[in-house]
Amino acid sequence: MSEQIALSVNGKIISVPSGATVAVAVMLADEACRTSISGEPRGPLCGMGICFECRAVIDDNPHSRTCQIVCQAGMKVRTHD
Amino acid sequence: MIKKTYDIVIVGAGIVGAACADECARRAMNVAVVDCDVVGGGATGAAMGHIVVMDDSEAQFALTRFSQQLWQELRPELPADVEYEQCGTIWVAADEDEMREVRCKETYYGQRGVPVTVLDSACLQELEPNLRQGMTGGLLVPEDGVLYPPCAARFLMSRAQSRGAKTYFDSPASRIGKGCVRLANGVEFSAGTIVNAAGASSTSLTPGLEIKKRKGHLAITDRYPGFLRHQLVELGYLKSAHSITADSVAFNVQPRITGQVLIGSSRQYDVEHKQVDNTILARMLHRAQQYMPGLAHLSTIRVWTGFRAATPDKLPFIGPWPEDPSVYLATGHEGLGITTSLATARLLVNQITGADSPISLAPYLPSRVVSEHAHV
Amino acid sequence: MTKEPSERFDVLVIGGGPAGMAAAACATENRRRVGIIDDNPDLGGQIWRGASANPGSPAANWVARVRDAGVRVRCGLRVLHQPEPGVLLAEGPRGPCLLTYEDLVLATGGRERFLPFSGWTLPNVMGAGGLQALVKSGLPISDKRIVIAGSGPLLFAVAAYLRRQGADIPILCEQASWNSIARFGASLFTQPGKLAQAVSLKRELLGVPFAANSWPVAAEGHGKLSSVVISRSGKLERFECDYLACGFHLLPNTELPALLGCQIQHSCVWVDDLQQTSVPHIFCAGEPTGVGGLELSLMEGQIAGLAASGTLSRAKKLFNKRDKLRKFARVLERTFALRPELRRLPFPETMICRCEDVNYRSLAEHTSWRAAKLYTRCGMGPCQGRICGPVTEFLFRWRPDSVRPPVFPAFCESLAALPNPAPTRSELTGAQL
Numbered sequence: 001m002s003e004q005i006a007l008s009v010n011g012k013i014i015s016v017p018s019g020a021t022v023a024v025a026v027m028l029a030d031e032a033c034r035t036s037i038s039g040e041p042r043g044p045l046c047g048m049g050i051c052f053e054c055r056a057v058i059d060d061n062p063h064s065r066t067c068q069i070v071c072q073a074g075m076k077v078r079t080h081d
Numbered sequence: 082m083i084k085k086t087y088d089i090v091i092v093g094a095g096i097v098g099a100a101c102a103d104e105c106a107r108r109a110m111n112v113a114v115v116d117c118d119v120v121g122g123g124a125t126g127a128a129m130g131h132i133v134v135m136d137d138s139e140a141q142f143a144l145t146r147f148s149q150q151l152w153q154e155l156r157p158e159l160p161a162d163v164e165y166e167q168c169g170t171i172w173v174a175a176d177e178d179e180m181r182e183v184r185c186k187e188t189y190y191g192q193r194g195v196p197v198t199v200l201d202s203a204c205l206q207e208l209e210p211n212l213r214q215g216m217t218g219g220l221l222v223p224e225d226g227v228l229y230p231p232c233a234a235r236f237l238m239s240r241a242q243s244r245g246a247k248t249y250f251d252s253p254a255s256r257i258g259k260g261c262v263r264l265a266n267g268v269e270f271s272a273g274t275i276v277n278a279a280g281a282s283s284t285s286l287t288p289g290l291e292i293k294k295r296k297g298h299l300a301i302t303d304r305y306p307g308f309l310r311h312q313l314v315e316l317g318y319l320k321s322a323h324s325i326t327a328d329s330v331a332f333n334v335q336p337r338i339t340g341q342v343l344i345g346s347s348r349q350y351d352v353e354h355k356q357v358d359n360t361i362l363a364r365m366l367h368r369a370q371q372y373m374p375g376l377a378h379l380s381t382i383r384v385w386t387g388f389r390a391a392t393p394d395k396l397p398f399i400g401p402w403p404e405d406p407s408v409y410l411a412t413g414h415e416g417l418g419i420t421t422s423l424a425t426a427r428l429l430v431n432q433i434t435g436a437d438s439p440i441s442l443a444p445y446l447p448s449r450v451v452s453e454h455a456h457v
Numbered sequence: 458m459t460k461e462p463s464e465r466f467d468v469l470v471i472g473g474g475p476a477g478m479a480a481a482a483c484a485t486e487n488r489r490r491v492g493i494i495d496d497n498p499d500l501g502g503q504i505w506r507g508a509s510a511n512p513g514s515p516a517a518n519w520v521a522r523v524r525d526a527g528v529r530v531r532c533g534l535r536v537l538h539q540p541e542p543g544v545l546l547a548e549g550p551r552g553p554c555l556l557t558y559e560d561l562v563l564a565t566g567g568r569e570r571f572l573p574f575s576g577w578t579l580p581n582v583m584g585a586g587g588l589q590a591l592v593k594s595g596l597p598i599s600d601k602r603i604v605i606a607g608s609g610p611l612l613f614a615v616a617a618y619l620r621r622q623g624a625d626i627p628i629l630c631e632q633a634s635w636n637s638i639a640r641f642g643a644s645l646f647t648q649p650g651k652l653a654q655a656v657s658l659k660r661e662l663l664g665v666p667f668a669a670n671s672w673p674v675a676a677e678g679h680g681k682l683s684s685v686v687i688s689r690s691g692k693l694e695r696f697e698c699d700y701l702a703c704g705f706h707l708l709p710n711t712e713l714p715a716l717l718g719c720q721i722q723h724s725c726v727w728v729d730d731l732q733q734t735s736v737p738h739i740f741c742a743g744e745p746t747g748v749g750g751l752e753l754s755l756m757e758g759q760i761a762g763l764a765a766s767g768t769l770s771r772a773k774k775l776f777n778k779r780d781k782l783r784k785f786a787r788v789l790e791r792t793f794a795l796r797p798e799l800r801r802l803p804f805p806e807t808m809i810c811r812c813e814d815v816n817y818r819s820l821a822e823h824t825s826w827r828a829a830k831l832y833t834r835c836g837m838g839p840c841q842g843r844i845c846g847p848v849t850e851f852l853f854r855w856r857p858d859s860v861r862p863p864v865f866p867a868f869c870e871s872l873a874a875l876p877n878p879a880p881t882r883s884e885l886t887g888a889q890l
Contacts, residue, residue: 020595027596032580032681037339037814041680043580045811045844047590048503049496050568052839052866053811063303063380063839067591070498119828126831162832231831303839303866344869357862359540359875366873377870382839384861384872 007075022066022077023047023054033066035080057081084271087113087247089433090262092254092286093278094118095125096230096419097411099237100426101276106244108430113272114238114246115264117253121234124280124418127387129299129335129345130230131312132420133170134222136189140396140444145417146195147440148424149224155423162232164338170225170312171200171209173332173372174217179316183220190222197222211308211375227312227335230419237422254279257286260407274433275408281388283412287402290447292413294388296349298362302379306340315372330365332372342379344369346416348389355386391415399428399445409433410447461547461554464529466492468765469545469558471536471713474502475751476743477564478519479758480765484562485526487766492529492556494547496865499532502566503586504614504751507593519755536713538862540875543738553871560738560765563714563726564758567744569611569704570847572795573809573817574802576676577703584704585615592622599623601699604685606630606673608793609706610750617661619702627696629662630671630687632705633793638669641792648785650752672799676701706793708847709745715860731772732761740765749786756782800852809852810845812838817852826855839866 002017009029016025023044026033032041033056044054049068057078058064066077089105091098094116105112116122132152134145152165159165174180183199190197198221205212205219242248252266257277262270277287281294315332328349335343347365349358362384370376392398392413402408411429414421428445431438443449467488470481473495481493493500500520501508508516524530534549536556545556569584576582583591585605592598603624605616608631616629631638645652668689675686677695684697711719714726720735721727725747732740742757756779763772803809805818815835823829826836826849835849836842841864842857849855863872 017595021591023591024595027591036578036808036811038808040578040808040814041580042578042811043681044583044591045571045587046569046584047587047594048568050840050843051811061378062305067594068497119825119831121831122827235832300869300872301837302869357538359538359546359862359872362862363540363873363875366869370869370873377868377873379869380839380866381863381869381872382841382866383837384863 005071005073007071007073007077009077010079016071020071022056022058022064022069022071022075025071026056026066026077026079031079033079041080084261084269085113086271087111088273089113089276090115090270090272090274091276091278092116092257092262093280093282093412094120094234094238094248094250095123095278095280096121096128096234096237096422097280097414097425098276098278099234099241100422101278101411101429102241102246103237104426104430106241106246108434109244112241112246113249113270114241115249115252115254115262115270117250117265119250120238121231123282124387124389125230125234127297127299127385128230128419129333129343130228130233130419131170131335132226132228133312133417134190134195134225135417136186137395140441141417142193143440144396144421144424144445146193147427148421151423151427152226152420153224159228159233160236162229163236164229164232165226166228166338167224167226168311168336169221169223170314171205172220172222173205173212173313173315174219175315176217180217182316183218186220195222196224209310209313211373212313213372213374221311225312227337228419229337233419254286258405258408272407276411276429277402277408278411280390280412280414280418283390283410287408287410289404290398290410291393293350293391294353295391295415296347296352296355296386296388297345297416298347298357298365298384298386300344300362300366300381300384301337302342302344302376302381304340305342305379308340308375308379309334309336309342309373311336313372328361330361330368332368334369334373334376342376344376344381355388357384357386389415389418396444397421397425398447399425400432400442400447403448459551461534461549461551463555463557464492465557466490466529466559468492468560468562468762469556470494470562470564470762472502472564472566472743473497473500473530473532474564474566474743474754475505475519476566476754476758476761477502477562478523479755480562480564480740480742480762481528482519482522482526483759483762483768484766485528486763487768490529491526492531493523494531494534494536494556496535497532500530503590506590535865535867537865537867537871539717546871546874548867548871553868553874555874561717561740562758562761562765563717563719563734563739563741563745564743564754564761565710565713565745567707567709567748568843570706570708571703571844572705572799572802572851573807573848574673574675575804575807576678576682578808578811579676579678579682580680581678581682581699582676582701582703585612585702586704588700588702589615589618592619598700600625602627602697603700603702604628604630604673604687604696604698606671606685606687606701606703607705608632608795609704610789611704611707613658613662615702616665617658620661620665626665627698628666628668628687630673630689631667631669632672632796632799633669634796635669637792641788644785644788648781651785672802673701673703674802705795705799706789707744707748709748711745712841712843712860712864714739714741714745716862716864730776731764731769732757733764747783747786748789749782750789753779753782753786795851803852809848810835810838812840812845820849820853826857829855830858841866
């Protein structure tokens with residue numbers, strides 16, 4: 001029985017199983033991770049940290065690759081920033 | 082072998098060669114440009130892309146100021162991908178000694194009609210909050226700018242081509258002189274005038290030319306809009322640019338329209354290979370972080386090198402080569418190639434056609450006597 | 458916060474997937490200090506992501522074997538460059554560190570190849586391995602509709618996995634021809650292990666419609682994916698779905714080997730029989746030497762680990778098995794070669810470089826990767842051309858550049874770190890800060 005962790009995505013509280021990555025939290029919040037240069041919404045593509053499409057701001061750290069970062073309780077994630 | 086005949090054959094399709102081609106074509110001259118690489122593929126493609134006035138010498142000031150004004154005139158015609166931005170430069174003073182230099186510059190530029198503002202510590206901090214606290218002040222030069230050099234070179238070349246200029250980019254030039262340009266692939270050109278605009282490769286075409294390669298490193302970050310607003314240069318930059326023998330680094334950062342931060346600068350002599358030197362890179366970034374601590378946590382996505390063409394007296398060669406009446410030089414621009422490309426083209430083509438120039442040509446003539454004293 | 462420690466190793470393994478773990482475990486048999494590093498939060502690489510969640514599985518067994526052997530495991534670390542021979546600069550969550558080695562095993566793995574088509578940048582269009590990685594990282598997909606497309610055996614493995622997690626798969630599209638697939642199936646008879654896998658996969662995938670000669674033509678949706686149009690033997694068919702898992706086989710990650718001077722041939726790292734590269738003391742194992750799948754990676758990893766630690770006789774005993782598995786790698790390459798129709802998928806406004814948003818039209822006017830990069834900045838974004846490079850190579854036959862450091866985006870402070878930074882006179886006569 002895995003425990004649940006709570007973090008916020010764009011101010012919304014999201015609950016994820018312990019060990020889930022921030023990319024999953026963003027998808028559960030029904031958000032895309034970032035906006036591309038020409039204004040397209042983008043989300044994870046490669047799932048392994050090399051495409052940089054999954055970037056979001058985590059606790060004020062911009063360009064964080066959310067698919068490589070495990071959720072911690074209380075994290076503040078901002079997308080499209 | 083049928084020789085192709087042109088009024089002018091320009092060797093080198095960097096920003097200087099492209100500007101010269103544009104100027105020649107504008108004056109309805111029959112011009113060809115030869116290179117072994119794409120337009121702007123050499124130092125131009127590696128360059129920071131700043132448009133700055135410099136006060137290192139009267140001649141350097143005259144050339145940079147004239148050229149800066151030409152860029153400002155050209156600005157409305159530049160396409161979006163040239164990314165021209167008049168972000169201004171701030172010369173940063175870290176102590177009272179450097180502040181004195183700031184005041185000297187203020188006087189110098191004031192006398193010559195270049196608008197500048199002296200910034201005290203508080204003003205500087207407000208304009209650039211990511212500079213380390215405790216800087217003494219700086220000098221803001223609001224008419225300086227930045228652009229993206231490869232696209233600028235490409236614009237100038239395209240404009241030249243639209244007016245009839247021809248390009249031959251398959252093969253390097255192997256020999257120039259006596260009205261003839263020969264490429265390595267055997268193609269030959271017959272030219273009334275040959276222009277050596279080959280930058281760091283100029284000496285292989287014009288033996289005896291005193292040009293040395295000065296290698297530079299640059300790094301660019303990911304997009305951090307608002308981190309940096311102006312080009313920033315430390316006043317020690319001039320000390321670095323002056324040093325002839327030592328490897329040196331100096332703080333020089335530039336905002337791109339994209340929000341990326343371009344970080345420089347470094348200078349090395351007698352290095353022929355273009356591989357990134359991780360030691361110099363580390364020193365350069367270390368220096369940059371001393372001025373802007375926040376750089377430490379910016380993601381750096383690319384590092385590259387380039388070779389500047391340096392002359393003994395830090396002024397370019399613009400004009401006829403004394404040993405061959407058919408050869409003109411437009412090379413040796415060191416770190417000011419982008420800035421002075423337009424003026425170089427104007428002055429060069431004036432000389433070829435016998436037209437008058439708005440500034441004195443003497444300091445840039447290849448025939449100038451270069452004494453030992455010039456090696457500072 | 459404590460800093461990321463710098464460490465010395467007798468054998469250092471880069472990459473914590475099957476090849477890397479095999480190398481590390483084997484290297485301990487004859488050397489004192491063995492280390493393994495990986496960018497991901499845990500060992501396992503891509504194919505064995507979340508290995509520890511399955512005790513008793515081959516994946517979990519290798520992880521246990523690595524830890525029990527006393528290998529120093531450091532996850533969350535990325536190599537940036539080589540400041541001097543025998544030393545690597547790496548970056549982790551606590552900052553940069555220097556890793557010193559006597560022998561190095563590069564097990565950097567492979568990545569999926571992505572090809573562009575209309576709408577491929579929509580959220581919820583992912584790689585096949587990409588979606589699997591996310592599901593393993595906690596994404597719930599029970600009862601979600603997932604179209605799987607592209608090429609390569611990974612599609613089958615992913616389909617089986619997703620099905621086990623409760624997903625509904627309306628179709629699995631393979632771009633290779635029916636003939637190629639049939640020949641591939643036949644070749645499995647020569648590799649008994651693989652045949653058993655294939656049979657069990659077939660069982661798991663009963664009921665999943667499979668189509669060869671098929672590929673995605675368009676992904677559709679507003680703000681995120683809602684449907685996919687497939688070309689199925691020439692006919693177009695639309696499938697509503699929640700996700701599109703699409704990848705076109707694998708590419709070797711050769712960037713770090715290239716940076717270190719290893720000879721690259723036909724996009725793969727050249728190695729001799731002992732998995733040694735053209736650079737002394739640097740070995741390479743797994744997908745970077747040629748994409749060949751799990752068993753080959755394990756075999757090459759073992760050989761590399763044994764060779765790096767000097768246990769040559771044991772290494773040589775594995776040559777036969779490895780060479781047999783290499784034959785399979787060549788079959789894979791032939792079977793899943795990309796068909797030319799895929800070059801015609803992008804429209805003029807289809808994005809090619811996703812980091813810099815450069816579309817097909819902007820690129821098509823250039824004649825080389827170099828020119829395209831210079832004028833459009835394609836390939837100059839944070840992916841450093843890992844995604845768009847292979848795309849342009851396929852679409853335009855452009856050859857990639859040489860690799861420069863940093864081989865992965867790095868914090869400035871990491872690149873400013875050195876063994877012995879020595880300021881020069883110019884820096885000292887500048888202001889003392």
